[in-house]
Amino acid sequence: MEKFMEVGATVIQSVRLDEEKDALIILDQTLLPNEKRFLEIKKMEDLWEAIHSLRVRGAPAIGIAAGYGAYLGIKDSAATTFADLYEEFKKVRDYLGSSRPTAVNLFWALDRMEARLKEEADQSVESIKDALKSEAEKIRMEDEQVCEAIGNYALSLLEPGWGILTHCNAGTIATAKYGTALAPIYLGQAEGYDFKVYADETRPLLQGARLTAWELKEAGVDVTLICDNMASIVMKEGRIQAVLVGCDRVAANGDAANKIGTSGVAIMAKHYQIPFYVCAPLSTIDMTCSAGEKIHIELRSEEEITSKWYEKPMAPAGVKAYNPCFDVTDHELITAIITEKGIAYPPYHESLSTMFNK
Known part of the structure; x- marks a missing residue:
């Protein structure tokens, strides 16, 4: 430690x-x-x-x-x-x-x-x-303490030298310390695991580019930034052995809401037979929410897509834009949900209930 x-x-x-x-x-x-x-x-x-x-x-x-x-x-x-x-x-x-x-x-x-x-x-x-x-x-x-425990459980699923793909930012600056999805990266860094991390840029707010790439680089982790639409090719090329993401809400059946684009990454991981892990503190798991379809999806300003990050607008004036902040990854695409109480596997309505009873 x-x-x-x-x-x-x-x-x-x-x-x-x-x-x-x-x-x-x-x-x-x-x-x-x-x-x-x-x-x-x-x-x-x-x-x-x-x-x-x-x-x-x-x-x-x-x-x-x-x-x-x-x-x-x-x-x-x-x-x-x-x-x-x-x-x-x-x-x-x-x-x-x-x-x-x-x-x-x-x-x-x-x-x-x-x-x-x-x-x-x-x-x-x-x-x-x-x-x-x-x-x-x-x-x-x-x-x-929760983040450290999640990091230890997640690290038990990873091997030295693996390529890890992450989406958005679930690192130390998103938590009190250590992070959730990035906690095993930091633990592995200290133990000489030599992970190769690929960070999706995570449009439209670029949390992967601005935040994850920044904090991992600051920590001396081998990190490579990629555009969101490059995730498939790095998987196909064999660069990725596991996907680690955080989440904003997990339903009782294991459906997980996270930053927009996460469900697409999960679909690709399933296609390439790469394990897809969600790192979720118990405080993020909502056992009163039966399934992902019950999760409210926040819609954000259209300008985040059309103009916010550019010196000049990068879309035609007046064009409509659709900007959901999150999407929901179906529980069938999730290999395991890693909590501070242990690792939950399908069926999640049973394993997550067990976590809360520990």
């Missing part, structure tokens, strides 16, 4: 609480890789914007930000009773919850903070506030 801690990129904390400044400090991921800037967020409106605009992104990091946000949202409340404080909390909860409707970790963290607040109902208002701060910190610390 000491070697793992030496990996440069893993020490980046993308979300943390600065008590002296009374602010949430986040790494603005929209500016990477050209600028590494940390934002000081004190207002709920700014946090809502940061989550919605993907300044903070990655399911675990969003959950951590929501936990701290729920605390900061009521920290300076003038309420003198539990009932009044709870009313203020619910407004903060509902407001932050509207920022990203697909990311289950957002609601998981807000629900957890609400449960802790209710547990402290018979305490003083100041004691309740302290309890919420403690709970938010626990969410962050637990995520570090």
Whole structure:
């Protein structure tokens, strides 16, 4: 573990609480890789914007930000009773919850903070506030442990020298530390596995190009950036022995919602008989959601496709654009779902239930 801690990129904390400044400090991921800037967020409106605009992104990091946000949202409340404080909390909860409707970790963290607040109902208002701060910190610390466990389980499925394909960014900057899908890469790096990572650029927001390629290069990992439509040829050429992706929500039957393009990668992996692994903290698994068709898919601005990343528009003026943020990978395409409690194999409605009962 000491070697793992030496990996440069893993020490980046993308979300943390600065008590002296009374602010949430986040790494603005929209500016990477050209600028590494940390934002000081004190207002709920700014946090809502940061989550919605993907300044903070990655399911675990969003959950951590929501936990701290729920605390900061009521920290300076003038309420003198539990009932009044709870009313203020619910407004903060509902407001932050509207920022990203697909990311289950957002609601998981807000629900957890609400449960802790209710547990402290018979305490003083100041004691309740302290309890919420403690709970938010626990969410962050637990995520570090979760990511390390996922990394160890995932690494047990990989062999030294393998080529690994990943999509979007499920690395250290998307979590408290280590990442989910990238955690075994960092663990393997420390143990001399010499992985060759191929990172899909992940259009239209280019999280693979801007974020995954950046953090892996920073850590000294052998990483090659490819366009999304190159995944098939690198698989056909025998460069890929496993696919590792994160996720934003997993349904009870194993269907997994992740960044747009993930389902296409899974279809290609199935064709080329390459194992396709989803790295999912239990907090990302929604056992109340029976199947992927029940998952709400967020639609984002058309300009992300037509003009946002270009000096001049790269599409005809006025052309319609369709920009879903996620797609759902059918459980039949997923080789295994790797959690902090172990590795789940089909049938997922049974194996995932077992994970929650451990």
